[in-house]
Amino acid sequence: MKISRLAMVLALGVLGSQAFAGESQSTAADSKTPVDTYTYDMKLDIQKVITVSDIPDQCGPVPAQMTYEDSQGQRHILQYQVMGTGCSNG
Template identity: 60%
Template structure:
């Protein structure tokens, strides 16, 4: 659960920015890791965060993605739900 909280805080805190983005533009879709869907209880082995997607400007839960490197050096992508940035309190 702590890892989910860390991932959500990282995603919300870095909206609009890419953390340590990979400059390689020659990567094809075939070389991309499959996207795993986060569910409660999923164990994440995060050594280094590579990229976090922007959070949609909607009011309600929206999908977000985080690409990271695990302790074995493998690149992984996980998709999870976060609260959109379009809600107002007034």
């Protein structure tokens, strides 16, 4: 269940980054926002995804960040691990 929740968050993050690509990548508010590290027991309240970092072209787990607003309009930055895009099946 928790893995499916993480997969859903990541999928929404990727889709959200496409939808909001026209917004500024960094603002003064982002520099003041603390970065939270994702854990499986976190209860996420994601109303709007602002940005999602690019995934490095490496093979293995790499850090990624998502900036989002919660249902109260507060901005958060979430750091989590994803699989890099550099692995090949050959």
